Amino acid sequence: MSAMPALLAVIHSVGLLTCFALLGTSRIGACIRFLSIQGILFSLVPVIAHDDGLTLRVLLLAGANIGLKGVIFPAVLLHLRTRAGFHREVEPFVGFVASILFGVVALIVSLTLARELHPALSHAPFVMLQAAIFLVAIGLFLIVSRRNALIQIVGYLVIENGIFVLGAITVVETPLLVELGILLDAFVAVFVMGIAVFHISREFGMADVDRLNTLRG
Amino acid sequence: MAPGYAIDALLFVAVVGALACLVAQPRPVLAMAIAVSAVELGLAASLWVAVLAKGPATAEDELFFVDAFSAFHLVVLGLVFLLCSLFARIYFADDGEHGLTKSAARRFGALWLGSLAAMVLVLVSNNLGVMWVGMEATTLLTAFLISLHPNRLSLEAMWKYLLICSVGIAFAFIGTIFAAASVQGGLGADALLWTRLAAPETQFDPTLMTFAFVFVLVGYGTKAGLAPIHSWLPDAHSQAPAPVSAMFSGFLLNTALYCILRYVPLVRHALGNGFADHLLVFFGTLSILVAAGFIVFQRDAKRLLAYHSVEHLGIIALGYGLGPLGTFAALFHTLNHSICKALAFFAVGRLGQRFGSHDMHVLSGAVRLTPLWGFALLVSILALIGVAPFSIFMSEYQLLRAAVGAGAWLVLTLFLFASSVVFISALRHLIDMSFGDPKGALPFRDGTGAIAAVAVSTGLLLLLGLWMPSWFVVALGRAAAAVGGRL
Numbered sequence: 001m002s003a004m005p006a007l008l009a010v011i012h013s014v015g016l017l018t019c020f021a022l023l024g025t026s027r028i029g030a031c032i033r034f035l036s037i038q039g040i041l042f043s044l045v046p047v048i049a050h051d052d053g054l055t056l057r058v059l060l061l062a063g064a065n066i067g068l069k070g071v072i073f074p075a076v077l078l079h080l081r082t083r084a085g086f087h088r089e090v091e092p093f094v095g096f097v098a099s100i101l102f103g104v105v106a107l108i109v110s111l112t113l114a115r116e117l118h119p120a121l122s123h124a125p126f127v128m129l130q131a132a133i134f135l136v137a138i139g140l141f142l143i144v145s146r147r148n149a150l151i152q153i154v155g156y157l158v159i160e161n162g163i164f165v166l167g168a169i170t171v172v173e174t175p176l177l178v179e180l181g182i183l184l185d186a187f188v189a190v191f192v193m194g195i196a197v198f199h200i201s202r203e204f205g206m207a208d209v210d211r212l213n214t215l216r217g
Numbered sequence: 218m219a220p221g222y223a224i225d226a227l228l229f230v231a232v233v234g235a236l237a238c239l240v241a242q243p244r245p246v247l248a249m250a251i252a253v254s255a256v257e258l259g260l261a262a263s264l265w266v267a268v269l270a271k272g273p274a275t276a277e278d279e280l281f282f283v284d285a286f287s288a289f290h291l292v293v294l295g296l297v298f299l300l301c302s303l304f305a306r307i308y309f310a311d312d313g314e315h316g317l318t319k320s321a322a323r324r325f326g327a328l329w330l331g332s333l334a335a336m337v338l339v340l341v342s343n344n345l346g347v348m349w350v351g352m353e354a355t356t357l358l359t360a361f362l363i364s365l366h367p368n369r370l371s372l373e374a375m376w377k378y379l380l381i382c383s384v385g386i387a388f389a390f391i392g393t394i395f396a397a398a399s400v401q402g403g404l405g406a407d408a409l410l411w412t413r414l415a416a417p418e419t420q421f422d423p424t425l426m427t428f429a430f431v432f433v434l435v436g437y438g439t440k441a442g443l444a445p446i447h448s449w450l451p452d453a454h455s456q457a458p459a460p461v462s463a464m465f466s467g468f469l470l471n472t473a474l475y476c477i478l479r480y481v482p483l484v485r486h487a488l489g490n491g492f493a494d495h496l497l498v499f500f501g502t503l504s505i506l507v508a509a510g511f512i513v514f515q516r517d518a519k520r521l522l523a524y525h526s527v528e529h530l531g532i533i534a535l536g537y538g539l540g541p542l543g544t545f546a547a548l549f550h551t552l553n554h555s556i557c558k559a560l561a562f563f564a565v566g567r568l569g570q571r572f573g574s575h576d577m578h579v580l581s582g583a584v585r586l587t588p589l590w591g592f593a594l595l596v597s598i599l600a601l602i603g604v605a606p607f608s609i610f611m612s613e614y615q616l617l618r619a620a621v622g623a624g625a626w627l628v629l630t631l632f633l634f635a636s637s638v639v640f641i642s643a644l645r646h647l648i649d650m651s652f653g654d655p656k657g658a659l660p661f662r663d664g665t666g667a668i669a670a671v672a673v674s675t676g677l678l679l680l681l682g683l684w685m686p687s688w689f690v691v692a693l694g695r696a697a698a699a700v701g702g703r704l
Binding site: 117119120121136140143149152156159160163166167170171178181182184185188189192193195196199200203204212214215 | 344346347349350353354357360361364367368369370372373374375376377379380383384387390391394395397398399408409422424425428451452455456
């Protein structure tokens with residue numbers, strides 16, 4: 001398995017680039033495509049990081065994950081975008097340049113945190129541990145810093161990717177049932193959020209969540 | 218029935234009921250919700266009796282596990298759903314904007330019983346991963362219950378709920394992963410089974426367990442409405458139809474707290490006493506204080522009740538952090554709060570329906586307008602703020618004793634301060650709402666279902682305040698022992 005570290009390094013660097021691309025782009029279509037690339041890339045992690053040979057189970061889960069995060073979710077999101085007719089994140093709460101700066105800070109923080117955690121998780125590849133923390137941070141940031149509901153869903157799915165990586169490298173054996181349950185939950189979550197966005201865009205005329213600010217106190 | 222079958226039946230009945238609602242007519246849907254909840258309550262009670270007599274039960278190859286702690290929660294769940302389903306029939310029978318179209322009735326029934334099934338799954342699963350799946354399912358199923366009558370406000374509340382809770386639950390999953398990874402010596406595929414994790418011989422990595430508990434607490438804490446991560450709660454509670462708010466407040470929040478409590482024995486085992494308890498006490502006290510602040514300035518009756526939920530969930534969390542005696546009080550408080558809050562939402566919901574508003578300046582003279590719901594409002598809010606002889610007074614008193622016993626003087630002072638603030642401000646609102654002059658609404662009466670729901674809730678609150686049967690004390694003690702050590 002000498003190719004393993006090299007392959008993981010490739011996934012790691014391309015994966016991080018997709019995060020920065022997400023932070024820097026205003027076009028929703030592009031965001032969804034970056035998310036799709038990211039989903040496919042990180043779905044490969046369990047296949048590569050599995051050191052005791054490939055089982056059918058691992059391949060099956062990776063395949064299901066690629067299908068969902070690489071194809072189905074992006075298709076649902078793109079469909080929603082067309083249906084609701086919005087194409088750009090016009091004025092995010094945090095500007096695009098500042099967002100990329102946040103990405104740099106998150107990168108440094110995630111490296112520090114991963115170094116802190118790595119001794120306790122010595123069998124996990126360091127780069128992937130760092131990537132997982134970074135993905136969660138970026139996903140959270142996208143949710144709080146963007147006005148468009150679709151990009152908030154993208155943020156949620158970036159967090160999901162981070163959790164998927166974390167699960168794949170830290171927990172060696174989880175029952176198939178649990179993993180399938182988790183995938184199913186993500187699947188339903190995207191549909192529920194999609195329907196919600198559809199209702200919101202119909203009621204409000206657009207899916208900018210800063211219009212959703214009547215309830216407070 | 219053997220306990221194992223009762224566990225399977227609990228899930229089966231709820232799922233079948235949910236599916237049947239998809240094809241039923243509007244009126245049978247609401248009757249079916251009542252019937253299914255009643256069956257669930259019966260099954261839960263039989264399971265509780267069996268667990269108390271013969272010890273914890275398992276089913277399906279240890280995938281499901283019910284001990285005194287989860288059996289108690291199952292009974293509260295059944296009771297809350299039964300009361301809320303009874304009320305839903307009254308609430309939705311009202312014509313106009315609160316009525317149900319055919320598709321809305323089906324949607325309500327399926328989601329209502331579906332979320333019941335998801336909560337049962339949370340309470341009976343032995344696998345922490347499956348428990349998480351159930352919790353996430355409750356978020357997804359209940360989201361559209363909030364916007365059952367879609368309008369701008371309810372959609373806004375629903376979107377906040379969906380997004381904030383999904384992210385919270387994602388954090389809880391990170392905690393679950395860390396907890397499984399913290400097991401040393403490798404349990405293999407059993408690393409998520411609670412019974413294996415809680416076994417005395419299991420060893421944990423302390424660093425990972427610390428991370429795990431922080432993520433679990435923040436993650437499930439979001440769903441439980443602990444401050445400062447409660448921001449979705451007042452919106453969702455105020456915009457959802459009243460039966461849904463009652464169910465949210467009466468049990469959904471407790472389900473999330475239940476998940477946190479499953480981790481507490483593991484954390485105590487890995488890190489010694491203290492860490493988990495201090496965090497619970499901190500978040501509990503903070504919730505009580507934050508809620509008290511918002512209650513003072515509240516104008517909307519449903520939001521007032523929502524902040525009361527933050528306060529009472531804080532009280533329960535605080536109790537769990539105060540040792541065995543506190544855990545006992547917290548469990549007792551769970552039951553009391555669930556009944557009382559359901560009753561309060563029934564009253565406010567029904568009155569709001571007739572007044573067309575939940576503004577407390579508009580809701581006025583409830584007792585004169587409708588003796589039944591006026592009485593319910595009066596009793597439930599008096600009980601909520603801790604007036605004797607209702608049972609919430611008793612559980613809060615036990616909690617105070619636990620705090621004294623633990624020597625937590627600062628917490629005790631803060632708790633008493635916040636309680637008196639809540640007491641004074643809620644009482645001021647209550648007097649107007651109950652005895653003021655009725656404005657712009659006509660007197661009305663509701664039928665036997667309403668009387669039954671009010672009578673059962675008030676009766677239980679009063680009875681448990683005056684008299685705790687000895688078997689009940691034993692049952693609560695067993696439940697407390699399952700997660701918090703023995704008395």
